[in-house]
Amino acid sequence: MHPRLELRNICKRYPGVIANDDVSLSIQPGEIHAVLGENGAGKSTLMKIIYGAAQADSGEIFCDGNPIAAHNPATSRALGIEMVYQHFALFESVSVVENIALSASSAFDLPSLADKIRELSLRYGMPIDPHRQVHDLSVGERQRVEIVRCLLQAPKLLILDEPTSVLTPQAVVKLFETLRQLAAEGCSIVYISHKLDEVQELCDTATVLRNGKVTGTTRPKETTSLELARMMVGSKLPEMHVSPPSPSEKPVLEVNNLSVKARDHFGVDLKDVSFNVHGGEIVGLAGVSGNGQAELIALLSGERTHHNNDAIRICGAAAACLRADERRKLGLAFVPEERLGRGAVPSHTLWENAVLTAHRFGTVRKGLVDRRRASAFAAGIIDRFKVKANGAGSTAQSLSGGNLQKFIVGREIALEPKLLLVSQPTWGVDVGASAFIRQTIVDLSRAGAAVLVVSEELDELFEICDRLLVICQGRVSPPLVRKTTDREEVGLLMTGRTMSTDQMASGSGDVALQD
Amino acid sequence: MRVAAPVLASVLTLVVGSVFFASLGHDPLPTLYAFFVEPLNSLNGLSEWLLKASPLILIACGLAAGFRANVWNIGAEGQFTMGAIAASGVGLFWPDPESVLLLPLMFVAGMGAGMAWAAIPAFLRARMNTNEILVTLMMTYIATLFLSYLVHGPWRDPAGFNYPQTALLPTAALFESFDPAYRLNPSIFITVVAVFVMWLFTDRSFLGYKMSVSGAAPLAARYAGFRESAAVWIGLLAGGAAAGIAGMAEAAGPLGQLSSQISPGYGFAAIIVAFIGRLNAFGIVLGGLLMSLLFLGGEGVQMTLGLPSALTRIFQGILLFFLLAADFFIFYRVRLVRPARDTHALETA
Numbered sequence: 001m002h003p004r005l006e007l008r009n010i011c012k013r014y015p016g017v018i019a020n021d022d023v024s025l026s027i028q029p030g031e032i033h034a035v036l037g038e039n040g041a042g043k044s045t046l047m048k049i050i051y052g053a054a055q056a057d058s059g060e061i062f063c064d065g066n067p068i069a070a071h072n073p074a075t076s077r078a079l080g081i082e083m084v085y086q087h088f089a090l091f092e093s094v095s096v097v098e099n100i101a102l103s104a105s106s107a108f109d110l111p112s113l114a115d116k117i118r119e120l121s122l123r124y125g126m127p128i129d130p131h132r133q134v135h136d137l138s139v140g141e142r143q144r145v146e147i148v149r150c151l152l153q154a155p156k157l158l159i160l161d162e163p164t165s166v167l168t169p170q171a172v173v174k175l176f177e178t179l180r181q182l183a184a185e186g187c188s189i190v191y192i193s194h195k196l197d198e199v200q201e202l203c204d205t206a207t208v209l210r211n212g213k214v215t216g217t218t219r220p221k222e223t224t225s226l227e228l229a230r231m232m233v234g235s236k237l238p239e240m241h242v243s244p245p246s247p248s249e250k251p252v253l254e255v256n257n258l259s260v261k262a263r264d265h266f267g268v269d270l271k272d273v274s275f276n277v278h279g280g281e282i283v284g285l286a287g288v289s290g291n292g293q294a295e296l297i298a299l300l301s302g303e304r305t306h307h308n309n310d311a312i313r314i315c316g317a318a319a320a321c322l323r324a325d326e327r328r329k330l331g332l333a334f335v336p337e338e339r340l341g342r343g344a345v346p347s348h349t350l351w352e353n354a355v356l357t358a359h360r361f362g363t364v365r366k367g368l369v370d371r372r373r374a375s376a377f378a379a380g381i382i383d384r385f386k387v388k389a390n391g392a393g394s395t396a397q398s399l400s401g402g403n404l405q406k407f408i409v410g411r412e413i414a415l416e417p418k419l420l421l422v423s424q425p426t427w428g429v430d431v432g433a434s435a436f437i438r439q440t441i442v443d444l445s446r447a448g449a450a451v452l453v454v455s456e457e458l459d460e461l462f463e464i465c466d467r468l469l470v471i472c473q474g475r476v477s478p479p480l481v482r483k484t485t486d487r488e489e490v491g492l493l494m495t496g497r498t499m500s501t502d503q504m505a506s507g508s509g510d511v512a513l514q515d
Numbered sequence: 516m517r518v519a520a521p522v523l524a525s526v527l528t529l530v531v532g533s534v535f536f537a538s539l540g541h542d543p544l545p546t547l548y549a550f551f552v553e554p555l556n557s558l559n560g561l562s563e564w565l566l567k568a569s570p571l572i573l574i575a576c577g578l579a580a581g582f583r584a585n586v587w588n589i590g591a592e593g594q595f596t597m598g599a600i601a602a603s604g605v606g607l608f609w610p611d612p613e614s615v616l617l618l619p620l621m622f623v624a625g626m627g628a629g630m631a632w633a634a635i636p637a638f639l640r641a642r643m644n645t646n647e648i649l650v651t652l653m654m655t656y657i658a659t660l661f662l663s664y665l666v667h668g669p670w671r672d673p674a675g676f677n678y679p680q681t682a683l684l685p686t687a688a689l690f691e692s693f694d695p696a697y698r699l700n701p702s703i704f705i706t707v708v709a710v711f712v713m714w715l716f717t718d719r720s721f722l723g724y725k726m727s728v729s730g731a732a733p734l735a736a737r738y739a740g741f742r743e744s745a746a747v748w749i750g751l752l753a754g755g756a757a758a759g760i761a762g763m764a765e766a767a768g769p770l771g772q773l774s775s776q777i778s779p780g781y782g783f784a785a786i787i788v789a790f791i792g793r794l795n796a797f798g799i800v801l802g803g804l805l806m807s808l809l810f811l812g813g814e815g816v817q818m819t820l821g822l823p824s825a826l827t828r829i830f831q832g833i834l835l836f837f838l839l840a841a842d843f844f845i846f847y848r849v850r851l852v853r854p855a856r857d858t859h860a861l862e863t864a
Contacts, residue, residue, distance in 0.1 A: 303737045325740025336738060345732040355724060356739045364721045 002065030004029045004188040005050065005081075005157055010059035012045055019045035020056070021212040027157070027205075032179065032189045034199040034220060037209035038232055038430030043192050046209070047159055050190070051083045052076040064156075080156035084146045084163060090134045097130040100149045121148050124178045139289050140171040147178070158182065159190045164198060168288050169458065169491045176202050194232075194431060195459075196225040210234055233432050240435060242442050245466040248279030252331075252419045252450035253300070254313040258320075260295060260306065268292040268474045270299070275469055275476060279418070282441065282451040283479070284465030286458060286490050292474035293454050294337075297423055300452070301334045302327040315418055328357065331418030335409050335425060337454075339401060343408040346397035350389060353396050354378040354411055361415065381410035386433070402429040409437050413444055420444060423454045438464050458487055472496045520845055521791045521798075524837035525805065531833055541820060549819055550812035560811070562697035566769060567810050570595075570761035572803035573706045574785035576713035577757025579794040581750025583717060584726040585733075588754040590636070590651025592782025593658035594629040598759025599766040600662055601628030603773040606688030606766070607670070607681060617687045621763055629759015630752050632658060637751035641744035647751065655782070666775050680774035690768045702764035709757060714796035716753075726750065758782055779810060780828070787835045806831070 003026040012020040019042045027033045037043045048054035050061070052071040061068045063079050090099050097114045104113075114130040121128045126144040134142065143163065150158055160179075164172045179202065183189055193199055199206055199220050206220045208231040215231045258273040270292050277283045287293055298304040300312065302324035312320040314330045324334075336342045344353045351374040355363050363374040378392035385406040389399055396404055409425060425441060426434035442464055445451045455461050461468060462482060470477040470493035477493050532550075533543035554560045574591050581588050588594075602625035609617055636650035663679070672682040690700035716723040729736040729746035736743065761781065766773055788806050792798030813827030 301738070302740060323740045323742070324738060328740065334738070338734070341732045342734040342738050345728055345735045347731050348728070352724070355721075356728065356735060359721060367721050368715075368719050369721055369724050 001029075002062070003027055004031070004064060005190075006062040007046075007050070008060045008062070010046070010049060010056045010061070012042075012049060012054065012056050018212050020049070023059070023209070023212070023214055025207045025214065025217065027188045027190065029156070029188055030183050030186045031205060032183050032191060032203045034191045034193060034203035034206035035209065036193065036196075036199060036206050036228065036232055038194070038432060041209040041232070041430070042212040043209055044161075045212075047083070047161060047190070047192060050076075051081060051159060077153060080154065081159070082150035082153055082155040082157070083159040084143070084150060084161065086161040086163075088142050088146050090142055090145060092135040093133070095131050095133050096128055096137075096145050099134055099145060100130075100152065103149060104152075116152060117148055120151050124148075124151065124181055126174065126178055140167055140174075143167070143175075151182075155187060157188045157190065159192070161192045162194070163191075164193070164195065168494050169487055170495065172198070196220075196228050199228070200225060208232055229431065240439055240442070240463060242464060243446055245281040245445070247281045247466075248448070248450075250278070250316065251276035251313075252279045252315055253277040253452065255300070256311055256313070258296075258299065258306065258311045260299065262295065263304075268295055270295050270474045273474075273476045275479060277419070277450040277452050279448050279450045280445060281466045282445045282453060282464055284461035284468045284482075285452065285454045285471055285476070286461055286468055286494060287456070287471035288494050289456055291471050291494075293423070293471055295474070296471065296476075297334075297336070297421060297454055300421055301332070301336070328415075329360075332421065333357070333412040333415045333417035333419070334421040335405075335412050335423060337423040337427070339404045339408055340397060344396040344404060347395060349393050349395055350382065350387075350399075350407060351375040351378040351392040353407070354381065354392075356411075358411060358415060377414070378407075381407055381414060385410035385436070401427075402433060405429050406433055406437065409440070413440055417444075418449055420449055420451045421454075422451065425453060425455065426457070426460060434460075458490060461490075462487070470494055518793075520841040521793070521802070521838060523841045524791070524834060527837045527841075528830065528834045531837075532830060535829070536822075539822065541822070546816065546820065546822075550816050551808060553819075554808065554811040554815050559697055562699040563811055564804070564807055565703060566699050568803045568807035569703045569706045570765060570781045571785050571788050571806050572800055573709050573761045573764075574754070574758045574781060575788035575792060575799045575803060576706075576709045576796065577754040578785055579789040579792070579796075579799060580713065580716060580723070580726065580753040582730075582789055583723075583794050584730040584746040584750045586640075586730075586747055586750030587648045588633065588636075588651050588751050589648050589786065590633070590653075590655045590658075590782070591754055591758040591785055592778060592780065593651070593655030594632045594755045594758035595762040595765075595778055595782045596655075596658040596662050597632040598625035598629040598762030599773060599777050600658075600665065600762075601625055601759070602763035603681060603684065603766045604670075606684040609688075612685035613687050615687065617685070618690070618767065621688060621767055622760065625759045625763025625766075626756045627759070629755040629757070629762065631755070632759070633751040633755025634748075637748050640751075641747045647747070651751075662773070662777060663775050666773055670773065672772075678774075681772050683772050684767065688767055689771055690764065698769045700768050702768050705760060705764060709760075710796050710800060713799070717794075717796065722749065758785075784810075784831055787831055787838075790835065790838060805834075809834075 006026040008024050010020050010023040023046060035043050049056050052073045052075060097110055097117060101108045101113055117130040128141060128144050179189055191203055203220050207217050208215045254276050256274055258270060260270045262269050268291060299306055302322055306320040309318040309321040314327060314332055317330055319327050340346045354377045355369055355374050358377055363370055363377055375392045382389055387407045388403045425437055441451055465482055467479045467481055469479055470490055472494055473496060536543045536546040555564060578588055578591055602621040605621045605624045636647045639645040639650055640647045666679040666681060670681045672680060690702045692698055692700045725741045726746050728741060784806050788799055788802040791802035809827055809830045816822045817824050
C-alpha cells in the first residue's frame with residue numbers, strides 16, 4: 001500500500017539559508033504525523049512545499065504513489081490536501097456560511113451549503129451555526145469554521161499549523177477528539193507544533209526538524225519529552241532559574257476601577273478592572289484571546305488614553321491621560337503582540353527600529369539621529385539575543401517572526417524599564433530562544449522591575465509568573481498565587497465559570513467551550 | 516526598482532509622445548528634438564530652464580516632507596498663490612519702498628501666508644479628521660479667486676489700461692537678475708538651501724524620522740507615542756511654507772508684479788516632481804529639471820511648430836500615469852481569476 005504522502009529528498013534554498021535540506025518523510029493514510037521543530041527549523045517552508053505554495057528546488061513529492069507535477073495550492077486541493085493556518089482568514093462581518101462560500105472554488109447554493117456545514121460539524125463533534133456572524137464567534141469557534149471549510153472538500157490530508165496556540169485547555173481536548181475521529185476515518189493529519197506534551201498525546205509519528213534537516217523520526221508516545229526536546233534543540237536545553245519573588249512595598253503599576261466601552265462593534269468592554277503589579281514580581285494575565293486583552297494592553301501602554309488620569313498609576317504617578325512616550329519616561333517599556341507594523345516598522349532597518357523606542361538612550365542627539373550609535377545599539381541587541389539577521393542594516397520585514405520578536409524584546413529590555421508589559425512574549429519563537437526570553441524576563445523582574453505578561457499559553461504563565469490574573473469578557477479575576485492554583489482553576493476562569501468565587505458568575509462565557 | 520520606475524516611465528512617455536506627434540502630422544524625431552533639446556541650446560534657454568525648475572523643486576521638497584508621512588497636501592497651488600499675494604502686498608504697500616528690508620519682509624510674508632493657508636486644512640485634519648486632500652484642493656480655488664478679485668478690483672494698477680494686474684513692484688522688492696540679459700536670479704539659492712534642509716530633515720533629523728514612521732506604520736507611531744497630529748501639522752506647514760516662498764520668488768522674480776495668471780501650474784506639477792523624485796531630496800532635483808524641461812519644450816513647440824499649448828499638461832499627465840503604473844506593476848503581481856460560474860475552475864495561477 002502506498003503512503004498517503006511521501007516526500008523524497010526535498011531541498012529548498014533561500015538566499016543565505018537552506019530552509020530544507022534533504023528532507024524525506026512519509027505519512028500513511030489515517031496517521032497523525034507531527035512535524036516538530038524550532039522556529040526557523042524549516043517547518044513552515046516544508047508545509048508550504050507540501051501545500052504547493054512554494055516549490056522545492058529538488059526532490060519529489062508523491063501522493064498515493066503518484067508524483068505531483070505542477071504543484072500549486074489548486075492542484076493540492078484537487079488532490080485532497082487542505083491546510084488550516086495558524087492565523088485564520090475569515091471575513092468578520094459576514095456569516096459562517098458566506099465565509100465558506102467565498103472560499104469555495106465552485107458554484108454554491110447557500111441553503112444547501114448551510115445544511116452541509118451543520119451536518120459535518122455535528123458529525124465531528126464541533127457544532128457551529130452556519131448563520132452566525134463570524135465576529136460573534138470565539139477563537140475556538142472560528143477555528144472550527146476553518147476546519148469545517150477544509151472538511152467540506154473531503155480531504156485526504158489535513159495540515160494544521162500550531163492549532164492549539166489560541167485554545168483553552170478544555171477546547172484542546174475537544175479538538176483532539178475531532179482529529180482522532182478524522183484519522184480513524186482514514187484522513188491523514190500533519191500536525192505542526194512545538195508543544196511536546198500535545199504531540200505525545202495525539203500523534204502516532206513525529207518527524208523532528210533542526211536547521212532544515214530531519215534529525216529523527218520517532219513514535220512520540222514511546223519517547224520521553226526530554227529526548228524529543230534534545231532532537232529539536234540539538235544540545236542541552238537551557239534550564240530556567242526562577243528564584244522566589246521579592247515584591248517591592250509599593251506597587252509599580254496600579255490599575256483602579258478601569259472601565260471602558262469598546263471602541264467598535266467588534267471590541268470588548270472593560271468592566272471595573274483593578275489590579276496591582278509590584279516591582280520584583282511577574283504577574284501573568286491569562287485568557288482566551290478576544291476577551292479584552294487588546295483593549296487593556298492598549299490602555300496600559302498609552303496607545304489609548306483614558307479620561308480618568310487616576311485609573312492607571314505608574315510608579316505612583318497618575319498616567320491614564322499620558323501618551324505612550326510620556327509613560328515611557330516614567331519607566332514603561334512594552335512588547336506588543338503584533339511585531340510588524342506595531343512593534344517595528346516593516347520597511348525600516350533594524351537600527352531605525354531601534355530608534356523607535358530607544359531615542360532617549362543616546363541614539364538621538366541634538367535633534368539628529370545618530371546612525372553610528374543607533375547601529376551599535378541594534379548590533380548589541382542582535383548579538384545578545386542571537387537575532388538571525390544580516391546585521392543592523394537589514395529591514396524588519398526580512399526577519400522571521402521569531403527573530404523579530406527577539407529583537408523587539410531585546411530592545412525593550414535594553415531600555416532598563418521599571419515596568420515591562422509583554423504581550424505574547426514567545427509567540428512563534430523557538431524553544432531555545434523562548435527559554436532565553438523567559439529567563440531574561442525573570443532576571444529583569446528579580447532585579448527589581450515590575451512585569452506584566454499577557455499570554456495565551458498557560459505553560460508559559462505557570463513557568464514564570466508569581467501571580468496570575470484571568471481575563472474573561474472584559475472582567476479581570478482577583479489575583480491567584482501561582483503556587484496555590486492549577487491549570488483547571490485558571491482554565492475554568494478563562495471560560496467565565498468559577499470553582500469557588502462568584503466573581504465571574506455574570507459572564508456568559510465562551511460558548512465554544514461549553515459543549 | 517524604485518529608481519527603475521521613473522526611468523521606465525520617462526522612456527514610455529517619450530514613446531507615447533512620439534506616437535502623439537506623429538498623429539498630429541509631425542515627424543516624431545525632429546519634434547522630440549525641438550521639444551527636449553532645442554530649449555537648452557542657448558544660454559537663455561539654460562537660464563529659463565533653471566528659473567522654472569527652481570519653484571518646482573522648492574515646492575516639491577516641502578510637499579515630500581508631508582507625503583512621507585502620508586499627509587497629502589494637494590493644494591500647493593493655492594499656498595503658492597497666497598504667498599505671492601502676501602509678498603506682493605508687502606512690496607506694493609510698505610511705507611518705505613526703498614528699504615533694504617523689503618525683500619526679507621516679503622520673504623517672511625510669502626512664507627507666512629503659505630503656511631497660514633496650509634494651517635487651515637492642518638487644523639481641520641488634526642482636530643476633526645477631515646480629509647486634507649479635499650480641503651487643500653478646494654482651498655486652491657479660493658486662493659485663485661481671491662487673487663482674481665484683488666487684481667481685478669482693489670489692487671488693480673490704475674495706470675494699467677484695465678489689465679488685471681497690479682502696479683510693478685519697486686526695485687527694492689525684486690530679485691535682481693545675475694545678468695540683465697537673462698531672467699535667472701538669486702532666488703535659486705533659496706531652492707538650493709531648501710534641498711539641503713529637506714535632505715537633513717528627512718534623512719538625518721529625529722523629527723523627520725518620526726514623520727517617516729507615521730507614514731510607513733501608523734500603529735508603530737502610536738506605539739512609540741509619536742503624535743499623529745504633529746505629523747499632520749509639520750507635513751502641511753512644510754508644504755505651505757515652501758509653496759509660499761516659491762510664490763514670493765515668482766512675484767519678486769520674473770513677474771515683478773501680481774497678475775491673474777501668477778502660476779503656470781507649478782503647485783500641481785510639483786506633486787508630480789515629488790513622486791518622480793521618489794520623495795528624496797536629490798531625486799526631486801532631477802524630477803524638477805525634467806518637469807521644467809516639459810514646460811519649456813511645450814512653449815517651444817507651441818511657438819515653432821504651432822502645436823497646442825495643452826501639450827505640456829498632456830506630457831505631465833502621461834508621465835505621472837506611467838510612473839504610477841510602473842510602480843503598480845513593480846510592487847504588485849496581477850493575477851487573472853476566472854469567474855466562479857465554471858464549476859471546475861480552480862484558482863488560476
